[in-house]
Amino acid sequence: MSKAIKITKGLxxxxxxxxxxxxxxxxxxxxxxxxxxxxxLIPKLLVEEGESVKAGTPLFYAKGKEKVIFTxxxxxxxxxxxxxxxxxxxxxxxxxxxxxxxxxxGVSSISELSxxxxxxxxxxxxxxxxxxxxxxSVIPNPDTMPKCIIVSGFSSAPLAPDxxxxxxxxxxxxxxxxxxxxxxxxxxxxxxxPAEKGVAEELTKLENVEINTFFGKHPCGNVSVQxxxxxxxxxxxxxxxLDAQDLVVIGRLFLEGRYNTERLVALTGQEVSHPQYxxxxxxxxxxxxxxxxxxxxxxxxxxGNVLSGTKIEKEGxxxxxxxQVTIIKEGNYAEFMGWIAPGTKKFSFSRTFLAGxxxxxxxxxxxxxxxxxxxxxxxxxxxxxxxxxPMDIYPMQLIKACIMEDIDMMEQLGIYEVAPEDFALCxxxxxxxxxxxxxxxxxxxxxxxxxxx
Amino acid sequence: MKFIKNTLDKMRPSFEKGGKLHAFHSxxxxxxxxxxxxxxxxxxxxxVRDAVDNKRTMITVFIxxxxxxxxxxxxxxxQHYLSIGEIASSTDYCANFWNNFGYxxxxxxxxxxxxxxxxxxxxxxxxxxxxxxxxxxxxxxxxLIPMICPPDxxxxxxxxxxxxxxxxxxxxxxxxxxNFLNPALVARAFLFFSYxxxxxxxxxxxxxxxxxxxxxxxxxxxxxxxxLPSASIMDMFIxxxxxxxxxxxxxxxxxxxxxxxxxxxxxxxxxxxxxxxGAVMGLIFNAVGxxxxxxxxxxxxxxxxxxxxxxxxxATDPVTAAHTNTGKYIYGFLxxxxxxxxxxxxxxxxxxxxxxxxxxxVFAPLIDYYVVDxxxxxxxxxxxxxxxx
Numbered sequence: 001m002s003k004a005i006k007i008t009k010g011l012x013x014x015x016x017x018x019x020x021x022x023x024x025x026x027x028x029x030x031x032x033x034x035x036x037x038x039x040x041l042i043p044k045l046l047v048e049e050g051e052s053v054k055a056g057t058p059l060f061y062a063k064g065k066e067k068v069i070f071t072x073x074x075x076x077x078x079x080x081x082x083x084x085x086x087x088x089x090x091x092x093x094x095x096x097x098x099x100x101x102x103x104x105x106g107v108s109s110i111s112e113l114s115x116x117x118x119x120x121x122x123x124x125x126x127x128x129x130x131x132x133x134x135x136x137s138v139i140p141n142p143d144t145m146p147k148c149i150i151v152s153g154f155s156s157a158p159l160a161p162d163x164x165x166x167x168x169x170x171x172x173x174x175x176x177x178x179x180x181x182x183x184x185x186x187x188x189x190x191x192x193x194p195a196e197k198g199v200a201e202e203l204t205k206l207e208n209v210e211i212n213t214f215f216g217k218h219p220c221g222n223v224s225v226q227x228x229x230x231x232x233x234x235x236x237x238x239x240x241x242l243d244a245q246d247l248v249v250i251g252r253l254f255l256e257g258r259y260n261t262e263r264l265v266a267l268t269g270q271e272v273s274h275p276q277y278x279x280x281x282x283x284x285x286x287x288x289x290x291x292x293x294x295x296x297x298x299x300x301x302x303x304g305n306v307l308s309g310t311k312i313e314k315e316g317x318x319x320x321x322x323x324q325v326t327i328i329k330e331g332n333y334a335e336f337m338g339w340i341a342p343g344t345k346k347f348s349f350s351r352t353f354l355a356g357x358x359x360x361x362x363x364x365x366x367x368x369x370x371x372x373x374x375x376x377x378x379x380x381x382x383x384x385x386x387x388x389x390p391m392d393i394y395p396m397q398l399i400k401a402c403i404m405e406d407i408d409m410m411e412q413l414g415i416y417e418v419a420p421e422d423f424a425l426c427x428x429x430x431x432x433x434x435x436x437x438x439x440x441x442x443x444x445x446x447x448x449x450x451x452x453x
Numbered sequence: 454m455k456f457i458k459n460t461l462d463k464m465r466p467s468f469e470k471g472g473k474l475h476a477f478h479s480x481x482x483x484x485x486x487x488x489x490x491x492x493x494x495x496x497x498x499x500x501v502r503d504a505v506d507n508k509r510t511m512i513t514v515f516i517x518x519x520x521x522x523x524x525x526x527x528x529x530x531x532q533h534y535l536s537i538g539e540i541a542s543s544t545d546y547c548a549n550f551w552n553n554f555g556y557x558x559x560x561x562x563x564x565x566x567x568x569x570x571x572x573x574x575x576x577x578x579x580x581x582x583x584x585x586x587x588x589x590x591x592x593x594x595x596x597l598i599p600m601i602c603p604p605d606x607x608x609x610x611x612x613x614x615x616x617x618x619x620x621x622x623x624x625x626x627x628x629x630x631x632n633f634l635n636p637a638l639v640a641r642a643f644l645f646f647s648y649x650x651x652x653x654x655x656x657x658x659x660x661x662x663x664x665x666x667x668x669x670x671x672x673x674x675x676x677x678x679x680x681l682p683s684a685s686i687m688d689m690f691i692x693x694x695x696x697x698x699x700x701x702x703x704x705x706x707x708x709x710x711x712x713x714x715x716x717x718x719x720x721x722x723x724x725x726x727x728x729x730x731g732a733v734m735g736l737i738f739n740a741v742g743x744x745x746x747x748x749x750x751x752x753x754x755x756x757x758x759x760x761x762x763x764x765x766x767x768a769t770d771p772v773t774a775a776h777t778n779t780g781k782y783i784y785g786f787l788x789x790x791x792x793x794x795x796x797x798x799x800x801x802x803x804x805x806x807x808x809x810x811x812x813x814x815v816f817a818p819l820i821d822y823y824v825v826d827x828x829x830x831x832x833x834x835x836x837x838x839x840x841x842x
Contacts (some may be wrong), residue, residue: 348504371490372491412832437499
């Protein structure tokens with residue numbers, strides 16, 4: 001049964017630099033897979049530098065989950081295996097050819113395949129890696145089953161791309177993707193769409209799914225919030241989730257017989273001269289996208305959104321699960337007595353600044369930078385996190401349990417239901433400037449190691 | 454501005470590690486960050502942060518306290534000149550205006566100086582030892598402590614109380630954010646139990662009072678068996694009555710409450726429920742009606758003594774109050790109940806507010822424990838339902 005769900009708590013951070021609804025097709029010379037994008041992954045390389053690959057050629061597999069293979073999004077040669085400290089693999093960089101050659105996985109109709117064959121095909125092509133599992137946001141173990149699958153049909157994060165643009169004309173691929181997952185698992189597939197702006201018709205027309213509408217402010221687009229409202233996770237249960245653009249990848253695998261990760265990525269943020277959409281593939285280098293397209297200020301480039309994205313360099317690559325790049329100013333300036341100034345232009349959720357009133361009463365847009373606006377302190381203020389945290393969980397108590405590494409307490413307070421991104425708004429408004437997402441992700445890592453996935 | 458920045462930048466190297474003045478780097482950091490919000494940028498997690506920080510929160514409370522402080526200064530002068538007969542009638546509110554204020558200002562200034570110098574001194578030393586920044590918590594505590602003392606409190610006693618409050622009330626537990634008792638009330642309780650002669654009775658509430666003048670506070674009068682306080686409702690509302698420096702004026706405190714509530718710094722849940730608890734207990738006593746104190750209309754409790762000051766500025770301290778929203782209602786309500794209960798039933802402690810808040814500070818974690826436990830049970834029950842299927 002499809003549901004309409006209203007989320008009352010939360011906060012919309014309205015920023016300058018929304019993407020214009022224009023799609024630019026551009027050739028990107030380099031692509032990369034970053035093992036760090038995949039939580040808990042220890043990669044085992046299958047290629048060497050200089051080897052030539054096709055789209056769909058295995059690059060590495062996951063230690064401990066040997067069936068999970070990561071494949072190349074494009075054809076070309078392996079340019080570099082970039083290693084960091086202790087020789088940890090950071091990036092496997094492919095220099096791309098202009099016309100993509102694909103490995104052929106064979107066109108097949110879902111009705112002719114068994115559940116096992118579908119799984120096999122997803123695993124060998126690398127399309128399995130678009131799936132993730134709550135708890136822990138890891139790629140699911142092929143031997144496990146979820147209790148339901150969530151397809152993210154929108155994002156409520158700041159400057160998020162519009163899914164009606166991302167998914168335009170991809171109705172057939174989406175439907176095949178849904179059919180494949182349905183046949184493979186047999187569980188309910190929830191497709192979550194927004195109530196107002198950016199509803200992709202391609203999603204609402206899907207069959208064999210439950211289409212749920214979400215009203216409200218960010219984080220109503222976060223998977224954790226949606227799962228809690230639809231079918232909350234209990235200890236020992238698993239929910240799989242994936243982005244609608246990744247569902248297209250699964251659909252194409254069966255329709256075209258190839259691992260085709262073509263997708264739109266939105267280049268957004270106030271420091272981008274022409275914020276718009278780019279047609280690229282998974283793991284695209286941003287160098288050519290931002291060339292001549294940013295202001296000259298000192299920049300913070302983020303793969304993802306300003307709340308939970310990852311900092312990348314000018315020569316960096318879009319992370320595996322992101323369909324947005326945000327560019328804002330670095331905020332390395334000292335401000336004279338900033339703590340007493342009335343502050344009409346600064347963003348604040350609290351009403352201790354004049355701007356706080358303006359945010360709350362009208363949809364004002366802000367220019368933001370990366371200044372921390374203060375020093376780190378122990379928690380002092382209480383009751384603020386609850387205003388932006390729509391789940392039935394005590395955020396402050398869970399954060400403290402994570403700091404204490406109290407596994408029992410973390411479990412009792414609902415650690416299985418959350419991801420670091422759910423605490424991004426708490427981190428944003430925290431007057432003590434605590435790195436809350438890091439605390440939660442360390443807590444989750446501890447749980448994963450102690451309890452297993 | 455540029456000049457200050459340049460001077461600070463020039464001085465910085467000698468305070469950094471290996472510099473000559475490294476021993477004083479906490480003090481330097483405190484001044485530096487007070488002048489300029491540091492240029493630090495986000496390194497982890499959320500790339501953008503709210504403009505609010507603890508300094509901003511604390512300065513808002515500080516501003517909210519100013520009306521009560523300024524009125525308190527005026528009232529000290531007014532009560533003094535009234536007691537020695539220079540003001541003819543207790544209703545000549547504006548007589549001798551600047552003298553009143555000037556007298557009060559000179560009375561309060563030393564209290565403030567002692568409180569801040571001793572308190573911040575200890576804070577800086579602890580910050581230095583622990584290697585963290587000086588926290589701004591004392592910014593507010595340092596102002597609160599003089600405001601809940603009688604105007605004539607000896608400065609050495611105040612200094613001792615401040616030192617006790619900062620070290621035993623706060624720093625031994627880890628500093629601001631880790632304390633479980635409101636430090637300002639710890640100072641007040643220290644004075645109350647250590648130096649009862651200077652902290653209670655009828656003679657301490659008016660600065661340099663003439664002996665012949667009765668200086669009893671409304672609370673004192675009620676304990677002594679009066680039917681109603683001698684001050685009129687209007688006097689008590691505006692604040693023309695003897696008492697602690699900052700507690701007398703309901704209207705000034707209400708202005709502060711407005712600032713705190715509009716800015717969202719203090720919890721309306723706590724404030725509201727303290728008044729609700731006080732009213733409920735007052736009404737219960739009205740119904741029992743065994744003596745004159747019990748028969749006093751319940752709203753008088755809000756106006757006399759430190760009830761309102763405690764409800765607005767003390768009970769709402771986020772660190773020592775209950776942390777959960779449900780817990781805040783319970784915590785506040787019980788403070789209101791206890792404060793009135795102690796006042797009316799226990800003749801040894803004329804003012805119940807201080808003890809009520811300290812007592813509930815101790816119980817706040819217990820309240821939170823049960824509130825959070827309800828959430829834990831709910832989750833466990835949900836899991837059980839699924840497993841049984």
